[in-house]
Amino acid sequence: MDGGNRTTVTEFIFLGLSGSPSLRLTLFVTFLTVYLLSLLGNTLIILIVLTDPTLQTPMYTFLGNLSFLEIWYTTATVPKLLATCLSEAVTISVPGCIAQFYFFFSLGATECILLAVMAYDRYVAICSPLRYALLMNAHICLKFSAGSWTGGFTATLPITILVSRLNFCGPQRINHFFCDSDPISKLSCSDTYFVETVGYTCSSVVILSSFILTISSYANIVATVVRLASREARKKTFSTCASHLTVVTIYYGTLMFAYVRPPAKYNFTIGKVVSVFYCVLTPLANPLIYTLRNQEVKKAVRKVLAQKAFFFTRNIKKF
Numbered sequence: 001m002d003g004g005n006r007t008t009v010t011e012f013i014f015l016g017l018s019g020s021p022s023l024r025l026t027l028f029v030t031f032l033t034v035y036l037l038s039l040l041g042n043t044l045i046i047l048i049v050l051t052d053p054t055l056q057t058p059m060y061t062f063l064g065n066l067s068f069l070e071i072w073y074t075t076a077t078v079p080k081l082l083a084t085c086l087s088e089a090v091t092i093s094v095p096g097c098i099a100q101f102y103f104f105f106s107l108g109a110t111e112c113i114l115l116a117v118m119a120y121d122r123y124v125a126i127c128s129p130l131r132y133a134l135l136m137n138a139h140i141c142l143k144f145s146a147g148s149w150t151g152g153f154t155a156t157l158p159i160t161i162l163v164s165r166l167n168f169c170g171p172q173r174i175n176h177f178f179c180d181s182d183p184i185s186k187l188s189c190s191d192t193y194f195v196e197t198v199g200y201t202c203s204s205v206v207i208l209s210s211f212i213l214t215i216s217s218y219a220n221i222v223a224t225v226v227r228l229a230s231r232e233a234r235k236k237t238f239s240t241c242a243s244h245l246t247v248v249t250i251y252y253g254t255l256m257f258a259y260v261r262p263p264a265k266y267n268f269t270i271g272k273v274v275s276v277f278y279c280v281l282t283p284l285a286n287p288l289i290y291t292l293r294n295q296e297v298k299k300a301v302r303k304v305l306a307q308k309a310f311f312f313t314r315n316i317k318k319f
Contacts, residue, residue, distance in 0.1 A: 012093075015174065043071065065145050066118070073107040077104060080100075100179045109151070109153075112255075114148040123220055163199075180271065204260050218241070243289050246289050
């Protein structure tokens with residue numbers, strides 16, 4: 001395109017999810033409900049991890065980090081998704097789009113690393129129980145948590161810088177409900193081959209390396225558990241890992257489908273549907289899975305709810 005005919009784009013318009021007005025309204029109510037429940041569930045987990053002395057362990061410290069991350073991960077995209085369900089002209093500035101891109105992918109990379117750290121924590125607890133207090137003490141736990149956040153927000157800097165240097169001269173309609181990598185690349189009038197290659201490489205390295213570390217930890221856990229003589233001991237040991245393994249399966253399954261593939265094979269419709277799973281549903285699934293499958297968390301949740309109910313009842317009686 002001739003440089004004299006270019007018009008610099010200053011904002012993008014989200015197309016969101018297509019459908020009739022009644023369908024979009026139904027989707028709005030559904031997504032809003034899921035979003036609020038996700039915020040409530042993850043906030044509750046953070047609250048019980050901070051206040052219950054029995055949960056002051058590395059495993060639940062990482063879980064608290066995961067819940068805190070999920071709150072911001074879903075908040076980075078869902079408000080715009082909700083807006084696209086109510087309006088056909090939802091806009092975002094180009095700098096705002098780049099910022100959303102950076103925070104969304106940084107939080108996603110942080111979650112990948114954090115899930116690998118949580119798997120390692122279970123590996124040490126089950127395969128080296130006598131050394132667990134030494135290998136996963138409070139200081140090391142803090143380092144792992146800080147390293148997950150630092151690694152996640154550092155890993156996405158190169159691709160974000162490259163995307164911010166792209167030229168956008170029209171069209172300005174993003175065929176998505178947030179600033180995902182492929183839809184942004186399609187709108188650029190620059191050559192995006194290098195940017196797409198770097199993005200594909202970075203996402204593959206982060207996702208696959210953390211996934212391999214997670215699977216390696218669980219492979220060692222399984223090898224250790226099957227050697228246990230007691231069936232009851234095997235069942236108890238597996239139950240401590242079931243919640244985390246379920247979360248890992250759901251998250252990595254959708255993430256690999258979306259990002260570990262050549263950019264040329266991207267399908268906008270499928271991409272938006274898959275994005276709903278890891279942007280909207282997964283952040284809600286995490287607190288549900290951990291509270292339904294973990295007896296310690298269930299006990300702590302009941303304790304917190306009982307305390308809140310007691311204080312509420314006492315205040316009502318005062319009036």
